[in-house]
Amino acid sequence: MKSKPNPSKKPSRFKPFKQLESPDRILQGLYLGPVTAAQNQEVLCQLKVTHILTVGYCMRPLFTSEFKYKVIPVSDSAQSKLCKYFDECTEFINEALQTGTVLVHCFGGVSRSPSVVIAYLMRYCNLNFSNALAYVKDKRSVVNPNPGFLNQLKNYQRILRNRNIKLN
Numbered sequence: 648m649k650s651k652p653n654p655s656k657k658p659s660r661f662k663p664f665k666q667l668e669s670p671d672r673i674l675q676g677l678y679l680g681p682v683t684a685a686q687n688q689e690v691l692c693q694l695k696v697t698h699i700l701t702v703g704y705c706m707r708p709l710f711t712s713e714f715k716y717k718v719i720p721v722s723d724s725a726q727s728k729l730c731k732y733f734d735e736c737t738e739f740i741n742e743a744l745q746t747g748t749v750l751v752h753c754f755g756g757v758s759r760s761p762s763v764v765i766a767y768l769m770r771y772c773n774l775n776f777s778n779a780l781a782y783v784k785d786k787r788s789v790v791n792p793n794p795g796f797l798n799q800l801k802n803y804q805r806i807l808r809n810r811n812i813k814l815n
Contacts, residue, residue, distance in 0.1 A: 670752070673786050682755075702721055733763070733799075
């Protein structure tokens, strides 16, 4: 991992319109955003993206010869079981950061993809659920995981602690 988050930083200015259209840097090499970012080859190249993690349905990879993709078919519903993909997604992000830059996106970059990024921060940066959520919201203020995903992330915290991963 390239840099560790600091959840005690003061919140940044609220930028909802920009954030609904473009990706935001969460950590060095890790971007979070909407599907429009994944569809904009110029933006992807400017950010030096090498890997794209798509969390959702009906968002097919567009540039398969230029980027490494992983697609997780989950709807943005409180009943969706995103948690069964947390380990797979966080491993993909971690592997991407070893050699390049990754964009994690869903349709709006508001619920599904932020939940995966929060899970990554919990697993690989040792942040507890509350600090990981606050950190991601500070970087992308439109973040608002649905209640089901929030509960799954709280449960993932228990799972990580049972694996003897210390969370701060």
